[in-house]
Amino acid sequence: MVSLKKILTALILIAACAHSMGANGKKHHKTKATSKPAVAATEGTPYGQREDVMRAADDIAQRRNLDPAWVRATLSKARMVPAIVRAITPPAVGTPKNWALYRSRFVEPIRIKAGVKFWLANQETLARAEAQTGVPASIIVGIIGVETIYGQQLGNYRVIDALTTLSFDFPDAHPRKAARAAYFLTELEAYLSLTQRTGTDPMALRGSYAGAMGWPQFMPSSWAKYGIDFDADSRVDLFHSQADVIGSVANYFQAFKWQRGMPTHYPVQFDMARLDQAALMAPDIVPTFSPPTMQDKGVVLDAAGQAHPGLLALIELQNGAEPPTYVAGTENFYVITRYNWSSYYAMAVIDLGQAVAQAVQAQTGMPK
Structure with missing residues (x-):
């Protein structure tokens, strides 16, 4: 019999899969790094010792119009992290899914309390994002709560290690190894472009084991495509600006054709x-x-x-x-799954957002 702990672990791994986001970086300003320490930053084999990675560095530099010496030097500092390989490996075939158990991971008192605090601190920004995009505040709040408990869990892996590991050492056991490794290579390229463009140290940023970053856990390509400067300070900062986080999540859903007023x-x-x-x-x-x-x-x-x-x-x-x-x-339910291809994830976002909205309404008398 599969233990409850194993079931929960498998479900959490499914939920933690990265999203596919990016942003048109109109403004080129430095992105601040998180202050949390890296996980296993010195663990594993330095990629500078691998000829295949150095050849890939030259290809990336050419495709992205980057300095080849800088790309080589950056990837040579990246490390293969075995824990990342283990985390991305899918659970054993036949592991049962359990919606009630999965939901309990996200729709629970700690997240709801943090969500109420976040909502009350950002009422005007949430209202502005909803007015501009049609994406309900509850959906925006639900996403941020499911992803990082409103900034409490941003991930401790160096992003450069995560993306390089998954580009060049994606686990053989995965049924879609080639496609997934190719995806992470494009994200690695996007990350190098993003950090070079914004003047950010590529070794400094921390994120999930899949390379997702900031409060909304945007992948680098999504930061480039959908991240927006919603606080008008001339930069996109998804680590420290709650306004940029709110605006960018709403912008992401609008880009995937969220329909105003439609139920999920x-x-x-x-x-x-x-x-x-x-x-x-x-x-x-x-x-x-x-x-x-x-x-x-x-x-x-x-x-x-x-x-x-x-x-x-x-x-x-x-x-x-x-x-x-x-x-x-509905079509809007499907839009939520563009953030993470999972009906369980989408429903958890919806239910958490509704629970927070109800708690805010009960506390303040505000309309839902």
Whole structure:
């Protein structure tokens, strides 16, 4: 029997997968580093001793118009960190998923209390972001809470070590090793470009084992594409500016076509006599079915779900040995999964944001 501890560990690893973000750095100013110490900064093999990495450094320099000597010198200081390889290795096949257990990791008193404090400290900024993008404050707050408990857990790995390790020593056990290693190489390139452009020491920044950075855990490409200067101080700072964090998360969702005023999901029941679950589950979390089509296949929607103007997906959240939880996910539910490809993650963001909103309303009398 798989222990509860092992299940929880596997689920946390799934949740911690990196997002794919970036930002058009209009303003080129230095990004401050976090003050937390690096994890295993001196552990492992120096990459300067590997010819394949030095050849890659020259290719990166050419593609990104960077100084080859600087890229070589930077990568030569990076270290292979075995803990990163272990962290990115997927859990064993057959490890059960459990939505109730997963949810309890994120929708809990510590995060809710921290979320209330964050919301009250940033009411005007959250309202401005929502007004400009249509992304609800609760979703923005939910993302930041799930990712880093509002800046409390930013990650202690040197970003250069994480990205270099995953570019050149991605675990063979992963079923998509080639594609994932190629992805992290593009993120390494983006990181080198970002730090060079902003005058930041590439050895200084700390983040997750996957190289995600700051309060919203943006990958380097996302920092470059979606990070915005929301506090008008002429730089994008996702480590220290809560306004930039809020604006950038909202901008990310707007870029992925968040639809103003649209719910994220609707409750469902099943007409077992007509249920075609195989067809409903085939598209996974991609909205595919109109409400009438979904009902024809045996899904019973409430009045709001029946009136939904777009497409829906049947979302299944497994509960271990207990029956799964199902909802009908909208296009906006799918947008949340662009931050992290997981229906469990998206629902945790939604539920945490709602829990914080309710706590703020109870404490202040503010409308939700």
